[in-house]
Amino acid sequence: MESFGTHDGPGIRMVVFLQGCKLKCLYCHNPDSIDTHGGTEHDIEELVQRAINMKSYFGKKGGVTVSGGEPLLQSKELIHFFKRLKEEGIHTNIDTNGRVLNHFTEALLDNYTDLVMLDIKHMEEAGYRALTGAKSKETTFKFAAYREASGKKMWLRYVLIPGLTNTPELLHALGAHFKEYQTIEKIELQPYHKLGVHKWKALGWKYELEDARENTPEELKEAAAILNKYFKEVKIN
Structure with a gap:
């Protein structure tokens, strides 16, 4: 839980x-959230009451964001959670990698989700597999197309890793793919960092990007300049 998040949606x-x-x-940077077992169970109504207690801090823009891990693995349960939040007039947001699109997800997105923040991992299949350990980058693009067809709001997120995801070719491909979308309000660029490395080591896992460096200010500006040609708003987090 995070009570006063300012980087996970509006407000x-x-x-x-x-x-x-x-x-x-x-x-x-949250490798401890990857395992589908474990975690702590929370009663939905308790979470709703916690959100209600924070309404005065939310103001007109704020609300509740569900992130992860991958929150849409629990779409069925989130329907009830978001339905209750909407009954209380609270803005709802999902931060997702777009890998889950079933009838529970569709019901959640279409009826109770005010905003989707969609993480775009890579624009090429080989790069996607190397970066995520999974195949079929198209699942994310199909998810994006579904959200676009609904006419409901969406933000994109993209991590800039020097030499892996921040090449001009990949950035232009990203922009070209989404340039006709009407529901995308902005794209958020996430500069690469190593804040989660200690968690990998604590889990006994090898951190494969040990030699990767952080972005220079010039690289961030250049990436934003490219994407500004395609999107309404580009934000560097």
């Missing part, structure tokens, strides 16, 4: 991080 937000993810991204 001040209560952020709920769910356990479990089918990807194992090399840069994951």
